Amino acid sequence: MKTVLTIAGSDSSGGAGIQADLKTMTELGTFGMSAITAITAQNTCGVNAVLALPCDMISAQIDAVCDDIFPDAVKIGMLANSQIVECVAASIKKNAMKNIVLDPVMVSTSGHRLLDDDASDALINVLMPLADIITPNIPEAECLAGMKIASKADMIKAAGIIAGSFDGAVLIKGGHLANTGANCIEDSTNVAADLLYHGGQTQWFEAEFVDNPNTHGTGCTLSSAIASELAKGADMPEAVRKAKAYLTGAIKAGLNLGKGRGPLNHAWQNTISDC
Structure with missing residues (x-):
């Protein structure tokens, strides 16, 4: 069995972070391991508290994972501050x-910056040059490229x-x-184009744009899926396609849990529907 290490924060509600990562890795047939960078108290409605772990921990x-069960791939998510970025x-x-799959968790779904300038730098x-692939969303790509993205041409330029x-x-x-309205990609309405x-x-x-508000943990899930496929030997385009x-x-x-932006059904491939 191929092995994957997630280096990320913990989500107490189970929808994102290392919980989503480990579920994804298991569903895709790899053995998931974790190095927790921060503990969060959160649910589908928001984050109530964050405690960053000491760098030595x-x-x-x-080191404990690598000394015993060396990972075939690594997914990196929430890192909280510049000291953690550097120690990772x-x-x-x-x-x-x-x-190395780096999900640069820099901007929240609501558009708020999650990393200060020092941590972003x-x-x-320091960390990005070590990655085999990074997986920014549009707001994160805008931060990394220093430009606004409002079209497919902009995405290519930013990349x-x-x-x-x-x-x-x-x-x-x-x-x-990938939605209707002022921010849609031209000629891509109702299509999620990566x-x-x-x-x-x-x-x-x-892929078809799924009109489902319950998308908590999508970034964690995608990056973990890419890491899992790379661990199993897929080349980069194939890993992305499968993920x-x-x-x-x-x-x-269509899982619907919680009062806010709910989680995904990571076990959808193995869920047996009622007859």
């Missing part, structure tokens, strides 16, 4: 880890700018623009 978790980067280099300059700062692939998730920029080439991955198909199914399953 984070490093110790990563140091651990990756120390352990010569491979197949460390993410871009090229971001890719110019490191050697890995860039997957810009177009879900924020752009993979890899080796100087662009490739679009399109996007899994995510789309988890959204379409």
Whole structure:
């Protein structure tokens, strides 16, 4: 069995963070392991409290995993501050880890910045160069590229700018623009179009836009799915294709839990419906 390590924050409601990562890894046939960077008190309505773990504890978790069950791939999510970003980067280099999938958790769904300037700089300059692929959403890609994104052409331009700062692939998730109204991508209404920029080439991955407000943890789920597929030996485009198909199914399953933006059904492939 192939193994995947998630380095991310804990979501007490189970919809995002390491909980979503481990569910995804299990559903895709890999053995998931975790190094927790922060503990959050949250639910479908929002985040009530965050406690970042000490860097030495984070490093110790990563070293313990690598010393015993070396991961075939790594997913990195919430890192909270610049000190954690730097200690995670140091651990990756120390352990010569491979197949690094970085989900740059910089901006919340509501548009609020989740990393201060120091942490963002460390993410871009220290950690991003170690990644094999980064998976920003539109607001995060805007931060990384320093430009507004309102079209497919903008996504391609932004991906090229971001890719110019490191050697890995860039997957810009177009879900924020795949909707009707002022922010829709031209000629892509009702289509969720993600752009993979890899080796100087662009490739679009399109799927039906699912009108489901319960999308808590989509970014965590997609990045963990990509890491799982890379661990199993898929090349980058195939890993992205399979991961996007899994995510789309988890959204379409229509799970409805909680009073706010609910979680996905990570077990949708194994759920038996009532006859």
